Amino acid sequence: DIVMTQSPDSLAVSLGERATINCKSSQSVLYSSDNKNYLAWYQQKSGQPPKLLIYWASTREFGVPDRFSGSGSGTDFTLTISSLQAEDVAVYYCQQDYSTPPTFGQGTKVEIK
Amino acid sequence: EVQLVESGGGLVKPGGSLRLSCAASGFSFGDAWMSWVRQAPGKGLEWVGRIKSRLEGETIRYAAPVKDRFTISRDDSRNTLYLEMDSLKTEDTAVYFCTTEAPQGFDHWGQGTLVTVSS
Numbered sequence: 355d356i357v358m359t360q361s362p363d364s365l366a367v368s369l370g371e372r373a374t375i376n377c378k379s380s381q382s383v384l385y386s387s388d389n390k391n392y393l394a395w396y397q398q399k400s401g402q403p404p405k406l407l408i409y410w411a412s413t414r415e416f417g418v419p420d421r422f423s424g425s426g427s428g429t430d431f432t433l434t435i436s437s438l439q440a441e442d443v444a445v446y447y448c449q450q451d452y453s454t455p456p457t458f459g460q461g462t463k464v465e466i467k
Numbered sequence: 468e469v470q471l472v473e474s475g476g477g478l479v480k481p482g483g484s485l486r487l488s489c490a491a492s493g494f495s496f497g498d499a500w501m502s503w504v505r506q507a508p509g510k511g512l513e514w515v516g517r518i519k520s521r522l523e524g525e526t527i528r529y530a531a532p533v534k535d536r537f538t539i540s541r542d543d544s545r546n547t548l549y550l551e552m553d554s555l556k557t558e559d560t561a562v563y564f565c566t567t568e569a570p571q572g573f574d575h576w577g578q579g580t581l582v583t584v585s586s
Contacts, residue, residue, distance in 0.1 A: 394571065394572035394573075396512075396572075396573075398512075402578075403564055403576035403577065403578055403579055404512065404564075404573070404576055405576070406571070406572050406573060406574050409571030409572045409574075410571060413571070415571075415574070447511065447512055449512075449572060449573070451568075451570075451571075451572055454517075454528050455514050455528070455530050455531075456502075456514045456568075456573075457514065458511055458512040458513070458514070459511070460511050461511045461512075
């Protein structure tokens, strides 16, 4: 199974500041036949189901604010919130869908400083 | 609007069984890959298993911890996904989410149903 490791486990950022979350996979999730990284990011607010934010490492899901961006390729990925808003307080998960079983990172809790 | 509504959760003793349902609407259920993902209290997300569409042979895969104990099925005529859970263990305690699984990820989620395995 591909192991997904996120860092940090939690971070506190001031409103309007940048938040950066890293995700590392134990093997590449870049599919050579279509040159896509099968890496997604989810946001889970307290008491709610997860919500898909970013897929194929850098494509924002419809309706997701452009302050959220994803980058990286192969085994190393980053989710950036360019200007943290109060409504962004949540746990964020990365997930690979390159191979079965799909696996998630342990989550990163984002709070307001 | 896509809607996924899980039901069937509850309290069950270790070794017991439970059947979860997920009623789907707002999309072409029969064409969709469907998955179950669970979340133990205060913990992260864990994929449980998936069933592909009928066109793709309704192929089913399970996560190792539930293989041979859980069974996923679908009834496309009722737009409903099922998760039959047998030989339940305390470590199966979790909120169980029904999700659609697209090439880009798990793009729609239900609100989840809580399963508690305790004596």
